[in-house]
Amino acid sequence: MTWEVVMGLEVHLQLATRSKIFSGSSTQFGASPNVQADAVDLGMPGMLPVLNEEAVRFAVKFGLGIGARIGKRSIFDRKNYFYPDLPKGYQISQFFDPIVCEGVFEVPSSDGSLLPIRITRAHLEEDAGKSVHDIFSQESGIDLNRAGTPLLEIVTEPDFRNADQAVAYLKALHSLVTYLGISDGNMAEGSMRCDINISLREKGSETLGTRAEIKNVNSFRFVERAIHREVERQADILDSGGTITQETRLYDAERDETRSMRSKEVANDYRYFPEPDLLPIEIDQAYIDAVRDSLPELPAAKRARLVSEYQLGEYDAALLVPDHAAAAFFEEVARLSGAAKPAANWILGDLTGALNRADLTIEASPISAEALAGLIVRIEDGTLSSKLAKQVFEGLWQAEGTTDEIIAARGLKQVSDAGELEKWVDDVISANPNQLAQYLAADETKRKKLSGFFVGQIMKASQGQANPKLLNELLIKKLNNQS
């Protein structure tokens, strides 16, 4: 049987507000347990939530960023369940009337086409705390630092047909929210957590199969692998005539498999009802317009502009744009050097390579945009060959100074002077009679290959400073005149 995969995603996005959604506590990651939990976060008797306006603005930014309809009157609801890390015994969420309503998010796929993903809704809610099981021997600990951190839960329609699409969506979402400045999107720290609803159906069928939900997958790679494993699992069951149980599953990365967490049949009845401690969020057109005016250039627009303004290829633009900082770095280098294409090449090539090896983000790059532009200027004006440029790049990375200082200190200026070049060529030819004889005996195609030996020797002698283009011309002329 050929199965079609049908998936919808729910992403829990931590909003990068300074304080929590209903209290004044800090949302900083990594503090000691429970130091960032006040009486509201602890659910102490008599405490009341007060809505953080910044969380509302971030949610509206997101809605406008994906072109969704903004709920003019959205309401908080209580979602009731008992859990030790849920201090009030209910989570304040939005069930009936979310702040972001339907929209379509255009996800760029690797072939450059756009994949429209329908967004069902996105709603504000508070995060729960964390249960800690590995500190005390007989008891569990509870850390409520995270309790009350604002989350935007973004729900899609079942529009995904394979893992690549799901990952492309998550990457595009990550890019969008970092552009909007509403989240750091850090999956490893839990700022972006993904639930995947997966079902299979016979190819051509219109009805949906029974789905399983894989909870809390926290990296792009795990999303891809979890989907593959789950699709295999469901296909095996269906192929052997079995049925899928509707349930919640976990992806275990170590064993690379999904496994059952709890069955939906015994799942909680959350008994949602409107939160009486908070007023409805009323959003008028003026507010929406003001937020819209404050939106930065978003990834899709930036991609188009990099292509038209800098004549970059679609491929380079697609690589530069997702990381807001990389795109900004590129524009800065391009502006300062006046050479966009080399700027893109250096950033996507040597700089990205060096950053990856050092495990640094571009924000932490030891080479500033200004420094890299200085290097490109010296290549463009012929001072540096590409070979010398790599040495200067090395010097810049080691913080040896500006490009010009490194050229001076390391003596890396490209030599184009005919007299000096001629001396190097003559010395090398006369020092290598055997290779010269071979060269002279060879035919045209072989000669080309053998000339490389002389170039290498001359570069060595000149410590890489010989202008390669002029050197090559001079060398061939000299060799061919030797007979």
Added chain:
Amino acid sequence: MIDSALLNASVSELHQLLTTRQVSSAELTKGYLERIDLLNGKLNAVVTVCAEQAIEDASRADERLTRGEGNILTGIPLLHKDIFCTQGVTTTCGSRMLEHFVPAYDATVVARLKAAGVVMLGKCNMDEFAMGSSNETSFFGAVKNPWDTNCVPGGSSGGSAAALAAGMAPLVTGTDTGGSIRQPASLCGVTGLKPTYGRVSRLGIIAFASSLDQAGPMARSAADCAHMLTAISGLDTGDSTSADRAVPDFFSELTGDISGLRIGMPREYFNDDLDSEVRAQVMSALTELEKAGAQLVDIDLPHSHYAIATYYVLAPAEASANLARYDGVRFGYRCTDPADLEDLYFRSRSEGFGEEVQRRILVGTYALSAGFYDAYFNKAQQVRRVISDDFRSAFQSVDIIAGPSAPGVAFPFGAKQQDPVAMYMEDIYTLAVNLAGLPGLSTPAGLVNGMPVGLQLIGKPFDESTILNAAHRLQLDTDWHRARPAIEDHVA
């Protein structure tokens, strides 16, 4: 022992005595503390006495007064209902669940009164989590009515009402979710006001039903209530439902002039459910107001009879969520040796909550359950709007609405405890006011068989002034609010 002149003095008179230094706050405070000491064994109205702190606060108030500073409430002693969180002072909410709970913060009401220089004497007993109309559900034992210690004081602010009636404090705070200020005020013969929803901040008040809860003053007169209401009212950014409305000086609005005031009498409040002797007393009070220039107008509140059913879906539903935090994990009662997490939850809550609280949690949980939500919670929300609309249309033709505060006088202990619905009927005239978010007060209207009766006055939203003024007029023209139980005779 505090002399009877001081004991019966109004806030204005006490203020006069304090500012002229004829009496000090410390003397006043000690006098009331002695009285609590003398009477509380009999009444069980006060669960925590803060003697040392009170005397210290009184001295500080005296310093302010000596410097010519302070305001109308500076140096005046007061008791808080034990539902208000008080920093460093045990706050039990009448429950075993919070028997040892000491908040690290003051409720806004407490903080505002503290800032005004009021001296807190202690905390008053109450029905557990404010769920009850007789004060029999308190984990700390029932409060006795000072008019007859075989009878209940009403509830849930029964400790507050009894303490006030017995002269343990000149001012007390209460909260009212369905009648919890007005019904005990009625049964104990004192004045109690439930303000408009949003008038007084709920921050730091232990929640029962968030959309209905409202704190208010209880005192010996409408004028004294007005003083306290001015001090506790007003926007609090810590409570999103608190109203951004100007707060008048409620005392200065008491002109005593009610000529032309149109008072609506709902036919539904004066039907056969009402005890005939209580009705006679309520009518004589209304006749007094008529004599003072008011007009009595018959009106209809056609959906009144749905109020109890509506209330007993919505309030328990909200309570079921509000009380979920008492799970034995972070604070409050925890059972001994829990076998696992579920056992911890089950036993902590079964042992920590009393029967009535558990009943309401179960009712509320049921009403919100999948498949029942529309039939119960949603329907009740709709009826709530209809009940509000009844009042809105009635207020087209009248300025205030009047009726009884309770269907009868104080009843003996145990009389209604085995029959929850009979107990719920105690609030038949008060619940709708909470559902509609309106201000309402109860003012004494004489005695039936030696027990107090209350007249309830209901106002338009944020128009506490008009009902306070009408009660003030009645208190100028009658002595009902001056009647005192002979509790000392019982003690002696």
